[in-house]
């Protein structure tokens with residue numbers, strides 16, 4: 001007697017389908033969730049698996065993948081109460097054989113059993129191959145350089161209007177820093193580059209303010225079963241990382257939920273301040289910004305990259321708070337100095353520093369306590385930390401191209417007046433920086449693709 005495994009959390013539907021099979025002389029085993037279903041499939045080896053698409057915790061797609069990675073034999077039928085083509089495609093990509101709308105009838109089941117397996121149905125391997133097209137090198141590319149909210153339009157076309165997203169490639173390994181609206185374009189570029197090959201990448205989040213995660217629902221690689229995305233970040237201020245990322249994709253805001261995305265997405269909350277991503281050692285530090293917000297320093301074989309997209313100088317905020325609660329300004333200054341020296345230590349000798357420089361000094365006076373940087377304090381921090389190259393970043397939505405040009409000029413003037421050495425640039429969408437490889441010796445910054453070279 002053939003055996004079917006039914007994986008369905010809706011008990012009524014499960015019993016109904018079990019009855020259909022029993023009437024046609026099948027042995028039936030049942031599981032209420034994906035984890036139990038995978039266990040039973042691997043131990044009982046049924047000849048057919050019928051699985052719901054939207055199971056709690058482990059989705060039907062993950063069930064397909066887990067079974068198919070180990071077993072070639074059972075035919076897998078996935079059922080769902082929705083009709084999107086993207087779901088049907090995802091099921092096939094995950095190793096499923098058929099996709100049916102509920103309710104499942106015996107006619108559909110019998111047809112599926114009779115149909116021979118698709119010859120093309122080979123699981124795409126999960127391991128990403130190392131990229132051959134890139135020479136051994138470390139490269140940074142800016143996909144979003146803005147803070148707070150995307151501001152596309154004619155006045156921001158030079159530096160770009162997308163919110164925070166930076167790609168770092170180290171010998172073909174991909175690390176993405178933050179998932180602001182810039183990650184959408186990055187996703188399109190990655191899919192074009194990899195084609196049918198799987199993409200393996202790590203997304204490192206500094207914090208969950210919306211300008212740093214809002215692009216994730218539009219990140220194309222997450223919609224392809226061939227890809228694996230590891231998301232790393234610290235716990236949010238009021239909820240866990242996974243909860244926050246899922247929340248922005250809940251029904252009132254977005255039509256596709258995070259758990260239904262066909263790509264394998266693993267969200268891991270960081271607990272330590274030092275860890276590794278592939279061969280890159282990463283050091284983290286919490287910054288002066290509302291909520292839980294980390295800065296990262298990536299130690300690549302070609303030099304270190306410090307990324308602090310949201311950060312406010314310590315002293316003005318301390319003084320403001322001191323004035324409010326009666327602390328002596330002396331004490332406030334001393335406390336701020338201690339914190340600042342720890343930050344200098346963290347940044348010491350960075351090859352690249354990408355840092356929140358949202359406001360001019362004048363504007364910052366009106367914005368103390370908003371959690372963002374002020375130009376001259378950013379420059380002096382970089383000088384004191386002996387950084388080699390500074391990128392002004394997280395541009396204010398109110399700053400048009402002209403204003404950012406002026407801020408850049410001012411920053412360079414400050415460096416000149418200091419008599420010390422520091423290269424300064426304003427981060428610009430599409431700009432690439434090579435820490436090694438064919439472009440590094442010629443010019444550290446290569447602007448793409450519109451030829452609006454500024455340096």
Ligand SMILES: [Zn+2]
Pocket residue numbers: 147148209211212309310394
């Ligand atoms: Zn921000």
Ligand SMILES: [Zn+2]
Pocket residue numbers: 207209289293310
């Ligand atoms: Zn923020």
